[in-house]
Amino acid sequence: MKKLMLFVICLSLLFVGTALAGPYDREDTKAGYVKTVTKTEDAVMVGRPCYIYGLTIYATSSNSFANFYDSASTSSNLIIEIGEATQYNTKRYEFDPPIQAENGLYVDVTDCYAIAEYR
Numbered sequence: 001m002k003k004l005m006l007f008v009i010c011l012s013l014l015f016v017g018t019a020l021a022g023p024y025d026r027e028d029t030k031a032g033y034v035k036t037v038t039k040t041e042d043a044v045m046v047g048r049p050c051y052i053y054g055l056t057i058y059a060t061s062s063n064s065f066a067n068f069y070d071s072a073s074t075s076s077n078l079i080i081e082i083g084e085a086t087q088y089n090t091k092r093y094e095f096d097p098p099i100q101a102e103n104g105l106y107v108d109v110t111d112c113y114a115i116a117e118y119r
Contacts, residue, residue, distance in 0.1 A: 041109055072104030
């Protein structure tokens with residue numbers, strides 16, 4: 001009898017726990033699953049066509065900026081330039097709908113961390 005009661009309690013905790021957990025899944029968010037990449041120097045961030053959901057820079061000194069290009073190898077086809085005048089501050093842009101980078105994403109960095117969220 002004790003084993004049966006323990007089994008019923010464990011089973012009810014299993015169902016109640018999942019019912020109260022709520023639907024937290026990254027696929028429920030607006031952007032869904034996105035990948036992130038961070039660069040501190042001029043480099044290719046994404047080497048293939050992608051959709052850009054967000055771009056962020058973290059300034060490591062005053063007058064930091066980053067230029068983001070629709071290119072997989074060189075700086076051409078400027079998408080956006082993001083700058084921050086104050087050291088240790090961040091500036092973030094979110095895109096809804098996302099920006100399509102047909103050739104990939106290249107970044108030209110000056111004294112900052114550049115972070116891209118893409119799919």
